[in-house]
Amino acid sequence: MAELPVAKTLKEKAFETIKTNIVDGVWEGGTFLSEKALSELLQMSKTPIRSALDRLEMMGLVKLSPNQGVIVQEVSLKKILEIYELRLALETFAARRLTGKLDQRFFDRLDDNLERQARAIEREDIAEYVNWDREFHETIVAALDNEEYTEAMSRLQDKFVMVVRTTFMKNKSRLWSSREEHLRIRDALAGDDAPLAERLVASHIEYVKTIML
Known part of the structure; x- marks a missing residue:
């Protein structure tokens, strides 16, 4: 052991x-x-x-x-951005479908995740934060209760752990703003404004693309 x-x-x-x-x-x-x-x-x-x-x-x-x-392997910026488009489509779809339909158990898990994100940021533990960031997004998609979507999300996240971590290493101040965006997404999912939740998710994902261009 x-x-x-x-x-x-x-x-x-x-x-x-x-x-x-x-x-x-x-x-x-x-x-x-x-x-x-x-x-x-x-x-x-x-x-x-x-x-x-x-x-x-x-x-x-x-x-x-x-x-x-x-x-x-060659990993081009074009390839990375193409996969971001897939993630954008999947996560905005999830936000649109799930807003106002999630139970307390889901939000308990998301709130626990958000607390762990905060503790990781306080320690400036980027590797740990990225892990909780990944779980946050995967938890939302998993709530669709569709195995194909869940597996697709996992594969996409595998490819972007590197990208997200590199972004945070270059700009640690982004950690808190990233978490704040997660909080707004969480609150939107708990409400009844699906277009708002969708816009917040889209903005959150598009930010990394902007940083890379």
């Missing part, structure tokens, strides 16, 4: 380090990296590295080759 936290920490460290090097352009698209090279660079065994590579492949950032190496 005592070894589990260590393993998780190593997996997370491997994931963050490899992802950062890709996002920052240290390893450009087409770069080939072997597990051995990554193991030497990160000073850890191949097990946490393989776990990190699996996650990165799911996000579309790398492609694992048959000989257990990894090829960095």
Whole structure:
């Protein structure tokens, strides 16, 4: 039991380090990296590295080759913005359908999430905040009670954890404003003005696109 936290920490460290090097352009698209090279660079065994590579492949950032190496995939701004359009369509649809129809259990969960967001911001723990940000949005879509929508949202969020985290790292003041937008979305969902809830969700998502352009 005592070894589990260590393993998780190593997996997370491997994931963050490899992802950062890709996002920052240290390893450009087409770069080939072997597990051995990554193991030497990160000073850890191949097990946490393989776990990190699996996650990165799911996000579309790398492609694992048959000989257990990894090829960095090209991730263009155009591709990222295209996926944002999908997220915009999905989340605004959810807001439109759900406003005024959610029970107290849903709002209890959302309120708990918002409290955890605040604590993460107070500690300036960007990684934790991004996790709660992800859960906030996934909780709303999950309330549609449609497995296809829930799975689609999860896949989209996998691709944008990197983008959102990078945005917050560059602008920490955005953390509080992001949470304030979440609060307004929460209150709108509890009301009866579906167009308002839809507009708030759209504005929240569009902001990151504006930052990236």
